[in-house]
Amino acid sequence: MSLEKAGGRFCSGKRASLPAQRPFPVIQKVVASMAHLQEEKLRLQEEVLALQEKLAARESEEIAVSVQLRGQVENLKVNLREQAQEIGRLRSEMGGTDAEKHRDLLVAENERLRQEMKAHEGELRELRRQQAACQDCTHLQENAGLQERLCQLQREAEEARVKLVELELEVQQKTNRLAEVELRLKDSLAERAQEEERLSRRLRDSQETIASLRAQPQQIKYIIKTVEVESAKAKQALCESQSRNQYLQEQVGMQRQVLKEMEQQLQSSQKTAAQLRAQIAMYELELERAHGQMLEEMQVMEDEKNRAIEEAFSRAQVEMKAVHENLAGVRTNLLTLQPALRTLTHDYNSLKRQVRDFPLLLQETLRSARAEIGQAIEEVNSTNRELLRKYRRELQLRKKCHNELVRLKGNIRVFGRVRPITKEDGEGPEAVSAVTFDADDDAVLHLLHKGKQVSFELDKVFPPQASQEEVFQEVQALVTSCIDGYNVCIFAYGQTGAGKTYTMEGTSTNPGINQRALQLLFSEVQSKAADWDYAISVSVAEIYNEALRDLLGKEPQEKLEIKLCPDGSGQLYVPGLTEFSVQSVEDINKVFEFGHVNRVTECTNLNEHSSRSHALLIVTVRGLDRSTGLRTTGKLNLVDLAGSERVGRSGAEGSRLREAQYINRSLSALGDVIYALRSRQGHVPFRNSKLTYLLQDSLSGDSKTLMMVQVSPAEKNSSETLCSLKFAERVRSVELGPVSRKAELVSWPSQEQLEGDLPGSSSRSHASSSPGLPSSRATSIRRKLQTSA
Numbered sequence: 001m002s003l004e005k006a007g008g009r010f011c012s013g014k015r016a017s018l019p020a021q022r023p024f025p026v027i028q029k030v031v032a033s034m035a036h037l038q039e040e041k042l043r044l045q046e047e048v049l050a051l052q053e054k055l056a057a058r059e060s061e062e063i064a065v066s067v068q069l070r071g072q073v074e075n076l077k078v079n080l081r082e083q084a085q086e087i088g089r090l091r092s093e094m095g096g097t098d099a100e101k102h103r104d105l106l107v108a109e110n111e112r113l114r115q116e117m118k119a120h121e122g123e124l125r126e127l128r129r130q131q132a133a134c135q136d137c138t139h140l141q142e143n144a145g146l147q148e149r150l151c152q153l154q155r156e157a158e159e160a161r162v163k164l165v166e167l168e169l170e171v172q173q174k175t176n177r178l179a180e181v182e183l184r185l186k187d188s189l190a191e192r193a194q195e196e197e198r199l200s201r202r203l204r205d206s207q208e209t210i211a212s213l214r215a216q217p218q219q220i221k222y223i224i225k226t227v228e229v230e231s232a233k234a235k236q237a238l239c240e241s242q243s244r245n246q247y248l249q250e251q252v253g254m255q256r257q258v259l260k261e262m263e264q265q266l267q268s269s270q271k272t273a274a275q276l277r278a279q280i281a282m283y284e285l286e287l288e289r290a291h292g293q294m295l296e297e298m299q300v301m302e303d304e305k306n307r308a309i310e311e312a313f314s315r316a317q318v319e320m321k322a323v324h325e326n327l328a329g330v331r332t333n334l335l336t337l338q339p340a341l342r343t344l345t346h347d348y349n350s351l352k353r354q355v356r357d358f359p360l361l362l363q364e365t366l367r368s369a370r371a372e373i374g375q376a377i378e379e380v381n382s383t384n385r386e387l388l389r390k391y392r393r394e395l396q397l398r399k400k401c402h403n404e405l406v407r408l409k410g411n412i413r414v415f416g417r418v419r420p421i422t423k424e425d426g427e428g429p430e431a432v433s434a435v436t437f438d439a440d441d442d443a444v445l446h447l448l449h450k451g452k453q454v455s456f457e458l459d460k461v462f463p464p465q466a467s468q469e470e471v472f473q474e475v476q477a478l479v480t481s482c483i484d485g486y487n488v489c490i491f492a493y494g495q496t497g498a499g500k501t502y503t504m505e506g507t508s509t510n511p512g513i514n515q516r517a518l519q520l521l522f523s524e525v526q527s528k529a530a531d532w533d534y535a536i537s538v539s540v541a542e543i544y545n546e547a548l549r550d551l552l553g554k555e556p557q558e559k560l561e562i563k564l565c566p567d568g569s570g571q572l573y574v575p576g577l578t579e580f581s582v583q584s585v586e587d588i589n590k591v592f593e594f595g596h597v598n599r600v601t602e603c604t605n606l607n608e609h610s611s612r613s614h615a616l617l618i619v620t621v622r623g624l625d626r627s628t629g630l631r632t633t634g635k636l637n638l639v640d641l642a643g644s645e646r647v648g649r650s651g652a653e654g655s656r657l658r659e660a661q662y663i664n665r666s667l668s669a670l671g672d673v674i675y676a677l678r679s680r681q682g683h684v685p686f687r688n689s690k691l692t693y694l695l696q697d698s699l700s701g702d703s704k705t706l707m708m709v710q711v712s713p714a715e716k717n718s719s720e721t722l723c724s725l726k727f728a729e730r731v732r733s734v735e736l737g738p739v740s741r742k743a744e745l746v747s748w749p750s751q752e753q754l755e756g757d758l759p760g761s762s763s764r765s766h767a768s769s770s771p772g773l774p775s776s777r778a779t780s781i782r783r784k785l786q787t788s789a
């Protein structure tokens with residue numbers, strides 16, 4: 001570091017004063033680093049040597065020890081042999097027990113020596129082991145490290161040496177050039193000195209000539225004076241003298257000129273010489289200064305070198321000391337590590353054992369955790385089940401309360417039924433279901449209409465998978481109340497093709513509410529047969545194009561009128577409406593078949609068998625309690641309304657269009673009635689249509705009424721579904737007030753009276769009074785019915 005600094009300083013000094021000698025500081029630096037590297041290398045070599053020596057010394061020491069030990073062993077062997085000989089000798093000399101004692105002693109001595117020998121051999125082994133162990137010791141590693149470093153340093157030194165040679169070559173070239181320049185300078189100096197010498201000589205000559213010439217003119221003048229007085233000869237001489245004088249004067253002038261020039265030359269030469277002298281002096285001074293500086297730097301470098309050597313030496317000593325200390329530390333560490341190693345081994349073994357046992361433990365823990373989780377899940381499940389049970393019970397209770405409330409308020413109950421997607425709905429996105437249900441509440445239904453979900457709450461919602469049986473279970477209580485003398489009305493409402501006929505009539509294999517209601521009534525009547533006498537009669541009518549027609553009558557095309565009962569009860573009745581008394585399921589089937597033949601259905605774009613009329617099945621249950629004489633009359637109106645349809649969509653034309661218009665008009669009249677009832681208006685426009693007029697009893701508080709709103713789930717029908725559901729919600733909010741039971745106590749009747757009063761034989765029964773049917777098939781059915789009645 002200090003060397004570099006010194007070099008730097010030296011370099012900058014040179015730059016200022018001696019531009020021609022610029023490479024010197026670099027060389028100095030390289031030389032210095034080379035020297036430093038050499039020193040380092042030497043130091044390392046010395047260290048390696050010292051270590052090798054140490055190792056050799058140790059080896060020789062060990063060899064010496066082993067030799068010594070071997071010598072000792074040899075000595076002991078010799079001793080042993082001597083002892084054995086001594087024993088032999090003593091044996092031969094003494095004999096007897098003493099000899100034996102001595103022999104024992106010698107044997108013991110022998111044994112001791114043998115043990116000693118063993119101990120020495122053990123020591124020898126230990127030393128050898130240590131020696132072998134030392135092969136891995138830090139010294140050797142250090143030695144290898146140092147060797148490596150030495151190689152690296154040697155490589156670096158080699159590179160530096162090559163660089164130095166190149167630099168020396170360069171220096172040599174530059175020195176040669178300098179020497180040449182100096183030589184040339186010396187030559188030019190010598191030339192100048194000679195020139196100077198020559199010029200000064202000439203000057204001197206010229207001065208002398210001038211002096212001699214100066215001395216001459218007086219003599220010439222004198223000669224002129226003398227010639228004036230002489231003759232022509234003299235005159236010629238004079239002329240000659242004068243021309244000579246002239247010549248001499250010219251010569252003098254020339255000489256003077258030359259002299260002047262020479263004086264000038266001399267002056268300039270003197271000046272140049274002075275300059276050169278000054279320059280030489282300056283160069284000498286510079287050289288001297290550089291020499292001095294060089295000497296100083298050399299001195300500094302010498303000092304640096306010495307200091308570096310000292311430092312390296314002390315460092316090596318310190319390092320050596322540290323190495324020794326490290327060695328000692330390692331030894332002590334080794335000693336202290338042994339117990340730690342033992343405990344570590346112990347720990348490792350125990351850990352190994354634990355690891356070996358871990359999978360078993362884990363499996364065990366997992367098993368127990370799984371069992372615990374299972375138990376917890378079971379507990380949660382049972383709690384959930386319990387909660388669900390409670391929730392359902394609460395729901396039932398709520399429903400019961402609600403039903404009771406509805407009953408008390410006389411609300412129209414509204415059930416919703418969603419039919420499944422059928423092939424008429426088509427395929428693709430249009431046939432996607434737009435209706436979803438609430439898993440926890442069977443009274444809620446969601447409709448996706450134009451991307452928005454609209455929710456509706458009804459009294460009960462049947463999903464597409466609900467069977468006819470399930471639907472009927474929900475309405476059967478209402479049906480049986482008819483036996484107790486209540487008027488009941490169940491009507492199916494909804495868009496065309498939404499499943500109204502399916503719900504009300506069903507199919508032959510899967511009958512709907514109509515047939516199931518009659519079956520139930522029969523079984524109920526039979527179960528009460530011990531105390532009650534019942535008579536069940538049915539009428540089937542339809543409202544087609546605003547005309548009421550008797551589907552069981554002999555003239556089904558005949559228009560019937562709805563009239564007020566002349567008894568002043570305010571009840572409505574249809575004069576001339578055929579009423580068949582039925583006593584078995586077969587009778588019902590016949591009645592339905594007969595009614596079906598006369599019903600108007602058509603094929604529309606929306607439904608293959610669309611009902612073009614509102615169909616009514618009127619079941620009247622008359623009962624007589626034989627013990628009390630209580631007479632009850634219950635009427636069950638089962639109405640399958642014609643489907644509302646958009647004329648444009650159904651593709652109706654001509655008579656179909658007229659039908660559709662009538663249907664829509666009567667349905668809108670139903671809407672008006674519902675609106676008036678809801679808003680408790682004084683006047684309810686029942687008479688605006690045949691349908692509302694016929695349903696007046698059922699919609700004006702004297703009946704338990706249930707509306708089954710039928711819903712098509714197809715997305716393309718969502719607008720109609722929305723309208724139907726909105727209408728259903730409005731209907732649901734209509735309160736008709738509590739329903740009264742149609743029961744009256746009559747005087748104790750005789751058996752004949754009873755039989756005569758029973759509906760089957762009543763005069764109201766039109767079956768026997770209806771001769772003739774429009775078609776031959778109808779006639780045969782009618783005949784069968786009359787026979788059974």
Ligand SMILES: Nc1ncnc2c1ncn2[C@@H]1O[C@H](COP(=O)(O)OP(=O)(O)OP(=O)(O)O)[C@@H](O)[C@H]1O
Pocket residue numbers: 418419420422464494495496497498499500501502503607609610611612641642643644710
């Ligand atoms: N719950 C259901 N399960 C199976 N099929 C059904 C269901 N509801 C309706 N359908 C079927 O849908 C089709 C249309 O039903 P349905 O004739 O009862 O409709 P609608 O409302 O009476 O029509 P319209 O008013 O035009 O008479 C029929 O083929 C019927 O079998």
